[in-house]
Amino acid sequence: MDYGYQERIVSLLKENKITNNELAEAIGKGKATIGRYLTKGPTRTYPSIEDLALIADYFNVQAHWLCFGVGDKYTEANEITKAASTSAATVSYYSRTEVTKLLETGEAESKGTIPVPPEYKDCFGVLYPVGGTVSYKWDCVALVNRNQEWINDDIVLARLPGNPHPDFFTLVKVGTTIHVWYGDDTTKNAIHQVNDDEIEILGVVRWGTWEKRI
Template identity: 80%
Template sequence: MTDGYQERISTLLKEKNITNNELAEAIGKGKATIGRYLTKGPTRTYPSIEDLSLIAEYFKVQAHWLCFGVGDKHTDAEDITHAANQSAVTVAVYNRTEVNALLSGDTPPSVGSIPVPPEYKECFGVMYPVTGSVSYKWDCIALVNPNKAWVNDDIVLARLPGNPYPDFFTLVKVGTIIHVWYGDDTTKNAIHQVSDNDIDVLGVVRWGTWEKRI
């Protein structure tokens, strides 16, 4: 069991606007017990697999995701097993704010993992921002290949001048100038024009998957 279960439980509590006390009552534990499950201090205690399964059942998410970060909230265990039997591999998924640490060789906390075809084993997953009504029901995970050179019209994960954290952009190079669009929307004017030295491309988006929210 990975320590990431703490972040996953905390995220579920915030998403559903559930208090520690309400969760404790739902699984037959005391409020203080839930607090000890979630703390990283000296009073921390570790929940049993049975308790985590009860928490998963309460939030209507998959236990293998809550306990181990395998798959996503709603991927059936049978689907995970089938993917493994088809030689699939799993890659970790991170928030954009953790990518700098990841590429620096650190081991930042992930938000989970997803099974992917073997050709994407060199990639890592990053939460892709979605807007509008779709964002209330779905999260998008982009697979980023840090070893792939980008070409025109690729969506990339990159850092622009003055922004310490990376974001997703579509790039088109004309001559020595790189035209930059935010995300995948190229219907409007480019938001930036930069040179090769002004943009730090961290990887190319090669594939993505959608995860349904609770």
């Protein structure tokens, strides 16, 4: 799940002139719960996929758009799947611990393959850690482009000093110092500050896909 769902919910509230309290009553939650879903502060909590689906139903928009930013508000998932399947490419995806072997030898144990839009055919997939209430129901694969130059606020696959395995970080460079956040959560303080030669950037995350576990 990408965390843009917050902005999408806020835009729906404004567009429909609905208050947090009205939304809370409609989906059977407390007003404070909606506030915690939408805050970016330390009291933030994460809605379940089921709660986001209820919100999507209330606003009569597509859940895949609200949850993940896939497609648009009103295009049904089967239409997106049909459009993608006519021109999709297939890429393999790997665990983070297998990435080093993949990049050094070109061969590693794949966890599977996924269909992706053709513009991402040169990427490779890496299982992306998801947290909160979604982690036990959804797998996320991040597509990583090795040839893409990163810019501020990009999520990258990289190795920090002393860590043999790569992980996902958000980077912001100020002057000569790169500020590093774990994953995509920049609501807290940066976990590291490094120089260019202290971080090995393996690729930039360009797109993601989510699959519900059986």
